[in-house]
Amino acid sequence: MAQQVAVRAAGPGDVAAIVALVESAYRGDSSRAGWTTEADLLDGRRTDHEAVAAHVAAPDSVILLTERDGDLLACCHLERHDDHAYFGMFAVRPERQGGGLGKAVLAEAERYARDEWGVPQLHMTVITVRAELIAWYERRGYVRTGQTSPFPYGDERFGLPRRADLEFELLVKKL
Numbered sequence: 001m002a003q004q005v006a007v008r009a010a011g012p013g014d015v016a017a018i019v020a021l022v023e024s025a026y027r028g029d030s031s032r033a034g035w036t037t038e039a040d041l042l043d044g045r046r047t048d049h050e051a052v053a054a055h056v057a058a059p060d061s062v063i064l065l066t067e068r069d070g071d072l073l074a075c076c077h078l079e080r081h082d083d084h085a086y087f088g089m090f091a092v093r094p095e096r097q098g099g100g101l102g103k104a105v106l107a108e109a110e111r112y113a114r115d116e117w118g119v120p121q122l123h124m125t126v127i128t129v130r131a132e133l134i135a136w137y138e139r140r141g142y143v144r145t146g147q148t149s150p151f152p153y154g155d156e157r158f159g160l161p162r163r164a165d166l167e168f169e170l171l172v173k174k175l
Contacts (some may be wrong), residue, residue, distance in 0.1 A: 002040050004066060004068065005066050005068045005073060005101075006065050006066070006067050006132055007064055007065065007108055008062070008064070008065055008066075008067070008124055009062050009063065009064060009065070010056050010062070010063035010075070011056065012053065012057070012100050014056070014063070014065060014072075015049055015053050015056060016049065016054045017072050018047075018052050018063060018065070018072075018075050018089075019039060019047055019048065019049055019052050019092065021072055021074075021091050022046050022047050022052075022075070022089060022091045022095060023045065023046055023047070024089060024093065025037075025045050025046075025092060025093065025094055025097075026038045026039075026042075026046040026091065027039060027042070027043070027044070027045065027159070028143075030094060030118035031094055033094035033095050034092065034093075034094030034095070034096075034097035034098070034130075035097055035098060035132070036091075036092070036133065037094075038127070038130075038159070040162065041127065041129065041130075041161070041162055041163060041166065042090035042158075042160060042161055042162060042166075043160040043162060044156055044159045044160035045133065045156070045157070045159065046159060047089065048080070050110065051152075051157065052089075053165065055077050055079075055089070058079075060079060060081075061077070061078070061079045061080070061124055062078050063075055063076070063077045063078075063089065064076050064078065064105070064108065064109060064111070064112065065078075065123070066101070066104075066108075068104050070139055072093075072128075073091075073092065073093055073096055073101060074091060074092040074093065074096070074101055074102065074105045075089065075090070075105070076088070076089060076090040076105055076109050077089035077104075078091075078109055078112060078113055078117075080113075080117045080119060081098060081119070083119065083120065083121065083123040084120070084122065084123045084172075085113035085121075085122055085123070085156050086122075086123050086128070087106075087113075087122050087123065088124060088125075090102070090105070090106070091093055091119065092105065104138070106112070106145075109122070110111075110122055110173070110175055113175060114175040119175065120122065120174060121172055121173065121174055121175060122142075122173050123137035123170060123171070123172050123173070124137070124142070124168065124170075124171050125149065125170055126165050126168065126169055127151070127166055127167070127168060127169035127173055128148065128166075128168065128169045129163070129165065129166065134169070134171070135167045136164040137171055139170075140172045140173070141174075142171040142173045143171065143172055143173065144169060144171055145169065145170045145171065146169070146170055147169065147170040148167045148168060148169050149167065149168045149175075150167055150168075150169070151166035151167055151175075153166075
């Protein structure tokens, strides 16, 4: 990967750092330093210790960490299914966004899903009003399916919506 970084699978001791990174990339004022913020769409938490710990411990699941000199720069979660892997919890430190690190992390996640798990596709869901983010994924070969699912209004584990029109769209890429 670019920028002389190391990639490794997360362990139980990484959970707190992952939660802090994900929160800093998506929620609150710190997230506004990057372009992936959801601060205008959602308040509350993006994830929590229990959810991240469950991903770390689950079979057919890996959180990939990108570090430089032991400093956590980015992460993503992959979950293996029979015919695809699901990609989520993708976070890059806000001050590191826009420099190509995210592109490299996504490419590594695709490589991992294809080469380590042998799955032919990567799936993800993106909030449909995030047009700039969807366009970024499209430039990397992801295709909008038009298949939407409702935002889990009322479930604070996913945040506190600031709008009534949130939904997810499935994006897919053949690996």
